[in-house]
Amino acid sequence: MSKPTDRKIAMIGGGGVRTPLVIFGVNEAAETLGAREMVLYDPDQERLRIVAALGRAVVAKEGGSLKIRETSSIEEAVEGADFILNSVRVGGIASRAADELAAIKHGYPGQETTGPAGAAMALRTVPVALEQARTVERLAPDGWIVNFTNPAGLITQAISSHTKARVVGICDTPTELLHRITLALGARHDEVVCDYVGLNHLGWVRRIRLRGEDVTEQVLNDDTILSQLYTAPLFDFAMIRTLRLIPTEYLFFYYSRRRALENQKRQGSSRGAEVEQLNRDLFTTLKDRLGADDGEGAVAAYAAYLNRRSGSYMKLEASAGSAFDKDAPFDEDPFRVASGYHRIALDVMTALRGDKPARIIVNTRNDGAVPNLPDGDIIETPCQISRDTIIPEPLEALPDEVHGLVQSVKSYERAAIRSAMNTDRLTARMAFLIHPAIGEWEPTDPLLHDLLDRCIHC
Secondary structure, eight states: OOOTTOEEEEEETTTSTTHHHHHHHHHHTHHHHTEEEEEEEOSOHHHHHHHHHHHHHHHHHHTOOOEEEEESOHHHHHTTOSEEEEOOOTTHHHHHHHHHHHHHHTTSOOOSSSHHHHHHHHHHHHHHHHHHHHHHHHHOTTOEEEEOOSSHHHHHHHHHHHOOOEEEEOOSHHHHHHHHHHHHTTOOGGGEEEEEEEETTEEEEEEEEETTEEOHHHHHTOHHHHTTSSSSOOSOHHHHHHHTSEEOGGGHHHHSHHHHHHHHHHHTSOHHHHHHHHHHHHHHHHHHHHHTTOHHHHHHHHHHHHHHHHHTTTHHHHHSOOTTOTTOOOOSOGGGOSSSHHHHHHHHHHHHHTSSOEEEEEEEEOTTSSTTSOTTOEEEEEEEEETTEEEEOOOOOOOHHHHHHHHHHHHHHHHHHHHHHHTOHHHHHHHHHHOTTTOOSTTHHHHHHHHHTTOTTO
16 A cells, blocks of 8 residues: 555545545545545546535635545546545436336336346446456555445445455445434443344344443334434334344335335335436536535535435335425534444545554455355445454354345345346346345346346446
């Protein structure tokens, strides 16, 4: 790696809406990370120019020294980088919206990373992510890919299995659940330890310790606590108590598929379609504010966007709510929330740098942590992270209640990766058949027709 005070951080997909939030975090921790600059790459040069300008405005507002540079060359961005943050959406947000609406049309919930829409996203993204990872492998062999790209577990699996690049996948879902558990218990973060097991967007908290005492039963049997664990009323508490596990929010699309679909039909939309409109409005405003040299106004508009987006999360699927409802709850300062992708990315980079070892839930190789899964499987699990080292904590075997579901999703992931790499339609249909949120053969052909017509790699 580079000299401790001369580290380079690259972001592939730097024109995305998460980028200014990440810039805020890197700027805040620039001294700790030893970071001098962030180099942003995105094939959409207009979006990249706007996002880079917004990022500079964020740094200026915070009084930082981090340099923001944009480039049209992925090679220039990643060469010699210590960390490569990967946040790519092949086809843009319009593809997400179209995928979700196609799934709804065929009788499945439309969700970005699960079911038919998630499979379409995987098929579209795997070839691009592998090409980018091989560029990193060649030009930054000592660097770490910190993968944000969804479906995060599947993409991390593809990179881990088919390149030599060093990669770790991150997601804020488990960390946000642990944060909510801590708040509900009225505790500090250093007082609560959770045993978490699963895959990305398919994970469960199975044990909770507060100051060394097992309080799992207390949490499971307290409706007031359970009601504070999700941004929307997703799960029947009787189901959680029967399961004896606390599911992350995306299990809603497995455990309550009909309800999710009915609410999407009632609203006549999907989360992706609403986010597409939010993004369109945001970039119109950013062009105006930045064009008028109003950096502070641009940052304020971006903060309002983050608040509206986070305040409406899962409302549509859970209760047919909308991101455009007037009563969406807002955070006072979305840049300084306790959890979020930028916080997790910073914690991971700081730990890998070696100055501050940490226990963090990430997506990494199983390597024996979960006894009934292969070593090479990417799982989402608590890890001890220190200088250039990620070690998953040993866990008990997956409980019977979720073992079959996890195995099925891993089998789907393998088939989806094979299909994406070989552009094989029958393997894609097999992946859909294996997926427990689809699980039928006949619908796979018309589904793929609607989904893959827009997939440039299929």
